[in-house]
Amino acid sequence: MLNPSLPKSPQIDSSHPPLPRIAQQRLARLQARSARIGVIGLGYVGLPLSLLLSEAGFKVTGFDNDAKKVDDLEAGRSYILRILPAEIAAARQHGFSATTDFAGLSHQDAIILCVPTPLTAHREPDLSFVENTAKAAAPWIREGQLIVLESTTYPGTTEELLIPVLEMGSADGLKVQGSGAPEEQGVFYVAFSPEREDPGNVTVARRDIPKVVGGHEAIATELAATLYEGIFARAVRVSSTRVAEMTKLLENIYRCVNIALVNELKLLSLRMGVDIWEVIDAAATKPFGFQPFYPGPGLGGHCIPIDPFYLSWKAREYDFNTRFIELAGEVNEAMPAHVVQYVAKALNGHKKSMNGARILMLGMAYKKDIDDLRESPSLTAIELLREQGAQVVYNDPYFPKVGRGRHYNLNMTSTPLTDLQQYDCVLIMTDHSDYDYAAIVNESKLVVDTRNATQGIVSDKIVRC
Ligand SMILES: NC(=O)c1ccc[n+]([C@@H]2O[C@H](COP(=O)([O-])OP(=O)(O)OC[C@H]3O[C@@H](n4cnc5c(N)ncnc54)[C@H](O)[C@@H]3O)[C@@H](O)[C@H]2O)c1
Numbered sequence: 001m002l003n004p005s006l007p008k009s010p011q012i013d014s015s016h017p018p019l020p021r022i023a024q025q026r027l028a029r030l031q032a033r034s035a036r037i038g039v040i041g042l043g044y045v046g047l048p049l050s051l052l053l054s055e056a057g058f059k060v061t062g063f064d065n066d067a068k069k070v071d072d073l074e075a076g077r078s079y080i081l082r083i084l085p086a087e088i089a090a091a092r093q094h095g096f097s098a099t100t101d102f103a104g105l106s107h108q109d110a111i112i113l114c115v116p117t118p119l120t121a122h123r124e125p126d127l128s129f130v131e132n133t134a135k136a137a138a139p140w141i142r143e144g145q146l147i148v149l150e151s152t153t154y155p156g157t158t159e160e161l162l163i164p165v166l167e168m169g170s171a172d173g174l175k176v177q178g179s180g181a182p183e184e185q186g187v188f189y190v191a192f193s194p195e196r197e198d199p200g201n202v203t204v205a206r207r208d209i210p211k212v213v214g215g216h217e218a219i220a221t222e223l224a225a226t227l228y229e230g231i232f233a234r235a236v237r238v239s240s241t242r243v244a245e246m247t248k249l250l251e252n253i254y255r256c257v258n259i260a261l262v263n264e265l266k267l268l269s270l271r272m273g274v275d276i277w278e279v280i281d282a283a284a285t286k287p288f289g290f291q292p293f294y295p296g297p298g299l300g301g302h303c304i305p306i307d308p309f310y311l312s313w314k315a316r317e318y319d320f321n322t323r324f325i326e327l328a329g330e331v332n333e334a335m336p337a338h339v340v341q342y343v344a345k346a347l348n349g350h351k352k353s354m355n356g357a358r359i360l361m362l363g364m365a366y367k368k369d370i371d372d373l374r375e376s377p378s379l380t381a382i383e384l385l386r387e388q389g390a391q392v393v394y395n396d397p398y399f400p401k402v403g404r405g406r407h408y409n410l411n412m413t414s415t416p417l418t419d420l421q422q423y424d425c426v427l428i429m430t431d432h433s434d435y436d437y438a439a440i441v442n443e444s445k446l447v448v449d450t451r452n453a454t455q456g457i458v459s460d461k462i463v464r465c
Pocket residue numbers: 040041042043044045046063064065066069114115116117129132133136150151152153195196197198199302303
């Protein structure tokens with residue numbers, strides 16, 4: 001039976017049959033944190049998660065098909081800026097190790113999948129990473145194990161893709177625990193639990209972010225919730241994997257649509273001569289019914305520009321158009337072009353043409369104070385500026401070098417922040433805290449600011465857009 005000290009699950013109640021022995025054993029090990037946890041995909045999500053689990057006392061093994069990452073971790077090196085080598089060393093002392101060999105999966109009590117879910121070139125869900133990982137893991141799945149998918153995806157992925165691939169590849173002919181009476185033998189458990197992260201946010205401790213958990217059935221929900229309660233202050237149990245999958249998409253679509261709204265209102269405010277940032281700050285004083293979102297040069301990161309389109313793609317199966325998502329995508333995707341138009345206009349005001357202009361771009365990261373440039377609007381803006389003949393260089397303390405852009409190999413190196421007079425325009429794309437904006441304005445001929453980073457600085461050299 002369930003430990004009575006556990007938080008009450010909405011799904012397992014007194015009318016539910018006792019937990020089968022194989023689930024009881026896992027549950028006890030998860031509660032005691034003596035369970036072995038395998039994390040597949042040691043990127044921005046999987047590595048911090050592994051360290052958190054290790055810190056809580058679990059025995060963690062990381063699995064990744066990128067041998068370079070595995071070598072780095074085995075040598076105690078970090079490849080993510082905000083994770084210090086000392087944190088990896090501490091985890092290694094607690095038994096953390098990394099490997100490319102999936103055979104070790106068979107020794108785990110629970111396996112968490114944190115692999116990428118990007119879009120294809122035609123902006124359709126690319127689930128090949130989830131599928132390939134499931135295929136590679138399936139032969140090593142053992143009876144009673146819990147498998148959790150954390151990768152962001154459309155509702156239905158866990159049941160329509162992950163479970164069939166695992167069942168088909170199972171060397172022991174295992175099946176997922178069904179919805180009827182709990183089987184004692186021949187089953188494994190599956191849940192979906194989305195990752196919630198706000199890179200660069202130092203105000204909310206990772207532990208205090210509630211973790212949404214939806215199992216394929218009640219036992220899986222309970223096992224997964226118990227696992228996460230070992231590292232998070234609260235697990236939020238929901239009734240199915242689909243609800244958990246959709247919850248993550250709602251959160252990201254909400255952000256995407258609201259950012260599009262303020263981006264559109266910024267375009268109007270610029271025409272009206274109204275400062276949209278001042279408007280947002282004033283509106284944010286309302287103690288109810290308003291949450292501030294801020295305009296910018298376009299969306300970036302691995303989530304907001306991508307995840308909503310997972311749902312719009314899936315919606316087509318139901319003859320349904322997700323109009324808010326499409327409209328938000330249209331507005332947000334037009335922002336880098338808007339920035340470039342403003343740079344041209346600002347240069348024009350200085351009797352300079354874009355063709356041949358020397359432009360210093362500040363910030364390659366999609367967001368301030370982080371070392372992530374995935375989907376960064378800076379990449380698009382560089383390509384658009386170059387198309388119009390501008391000579392673009394960049395500075396970003398987080399990126400000494402940049403290889404590929406969206407469409408071209410940019411192959412650029414960060415330029416020192418010196419002699420700013422040599423540039424026709426300094427373009428602020430990312431409002432990193434390290435920059436001294438007053439000094440930058442002072443030393444530059446012209447500053448185009450897409451982030452309101454120069455707020456409070458009065459100068460006719462600044463063009464906010
Ligand atoms: N980064 C974020 O802030 C964030 C936030 C919330 C949700 N997510 C979601 O989490 C998931 C992972 O994102 P991420 O940012 O950690 O990605 P990432 O690219 O940083 O890391 C993914 C890792 O998976 C590994 N990998 C890929 N295929 C593999 C395979 N077949 N076998 C083993 N390893 C494999 C890669 O080598 C890489 O190390 C995505 O679905 C993403 O949408 C990310």
